[in-house]
Amino acid sequence: MQTSWVLPVRSLVNKPGHMEQLDFDVSLxxxxxxxxxxxxxxxxVSVEIRLESVHEGILVTGEAFGVAKTECSRCLQPLDHGFRVAFQELFAYSGQLEDELTVIDNTVDIDQVVRDSVVISFPFQPVCDENCLGLCAKCGANLNEHPNHVHEDEIDPRWAELKKLKEEE
Ligand SMILES: [Zn+2]
Ligand SMILES: [Zn+2]
Structure with missing residues (x-):
């Protein structure tokens, strides 16, 4: 049972055309x-993955899915952010470039590939609802729950002006 990001690919190495399918979960x-x-x-984080032996190495194609924790950027309510993202990466037998991923000891380590695809998919400003009203700038009340609340000290500016005049008298 696969439970880590390091996948054994011995049975696929140097066998172009062969492939393997894996579904598994990894506890972060x-x-x-x-x-x-x-x-x-x-x-x-769950993954459904296909490992394909190609001439240059092992081609990894898959999808990762799970649930992240966040909060609404407007009303600050805790939110679950469900995600499902696709990724594909070639792990070469011999790396030509410095940052190229390679097959090491008949394994491929997909940690960085999956992590990068997942994290880049996260929203910068999550919202609980596109129409979320956010918080009252005055008292911090959730405007979705109290859309029409008023403040006692909220005086019509025209009246405030009158009040000021009266006080000056
Ligand atoms: Zn909200
Ligand atoms: Zn308020």
């Missing part, structure tokens, strides 16, 4: 995400 050892949206350590 550290949180993944941005300041705004995070998958906490200990939570699972």
């Amino acid at each position: 050892e550290e949180p993944w995400g941005t300041e705004m949206v995070t998958i906490p350590a200990g939570d699972d």
